[in-house]
Amino acid sequence: MRQVLLATTNPGKVLEVRTVLRDVPVQLLTLADLPPIPEPEETGDTFEANARLKASYYAAAHAGVVVAEDSGLEIDALQGEPGVRSARYLSPHATYGERFAEIFRRLDGVPDAHRTARFVCALAVVDGTSVRFETRGVIEGRIAHTPAGTGGFGYDPIFVYPPLGCTLADAGDAKDAVSHRAHAFGAFARWWQGLE
Numbered sequence: 001m002r003q004v005l006l007a008t009t010n011p012g013k014v015l016e017v018r019t020v021l022r023d024v025p026v027q028l029l030t031l032a033d034l035p036p037i038p039e040p041e042e043t044g045d046t047f048e049a050n051a052r053l054k055a056s057y058y059a060a061a062h063a064g065v066v067v068a069e070d071s072g073l074e075i076d077a078l079q080g081e082p083g084v085r086s087a088r089y090l091s092p093h094a095t096y097g098e099r100f101a102e103i104f105r106r107l108d109g110v111p112d113a114h115r116t117a118r119f120v121c122a123l124a125v126v127d128g129t130s131v132r133f134e135t136r137g138v139i140e141g142r143i144a145h146t147p148a149g150t151g152g153f154g155y156d157p158i159f160v161y162p163p164l165g166c167t168l169a170d171a172g173d174a175k176d177a178v179s180h181r182a183h184a185f186g187a188f189a190r191w192w193q194g195l196e
Helices: 011-020 047-061 083-088 096-106 172-178 180-195
Strands: 003-006 027-030 065-075 116-127 130-143 159-161
Touching: 003 011, 011 027, 011 172, 011 180, 047 065, 047 116, 047 130, 065 083, 065 180, 116 180, 130 180, 172 180
Parallel strands: 003 027, 003 065
Antiparallel strands: 065 116, 116 130, 130 159
16 A cells, blocks of 8 residues: 655545545645655645645655645635635635634625635646645535534635535535545545556
8 A cells, every 4th residue: 555645734635535535546645754854834725736745846845646625715705815825815824713713804795605715726746746646625615603513614604616515624524525625635536546
């Protein structure tokens, strides 16, 4: 069984990815399994650019296959913000509660029909210096008027997924099958199994 380094320390992401890949013949390592490696500066202006940047950066520091993703929330009424800056929206040290409050402030008075948004996950696989595989997972929804739910992480409490009729933070185990990360890592799993 081949090893793959998942280039993240985010425990929520690790749990989601392990769930998606539970039946895939891969030994998943994370950055927590390695000696500390300084994080790269995410300078890309697209999710894809940042995913490639991170995968290439960690592949240079770790022999073997590296998979990295960059993901975030795009809100149409905010011209795509927070976008690639989702994890650093307002400031790298802002809480999600502070980020939610700012989003609600900016969307004050905007009706549901215009609160459309999407979660995006771009994924890149690098082996040595070569990008071997790339994909993108997207889930469409809208921004709630108040946070709801205690599951998930990040922006999940304010993202309503219409087919489930609730926020992703309220979706329970159903999130594992429908999330943007599930779509991207599902595509990775199919590609990976095709190599075996």
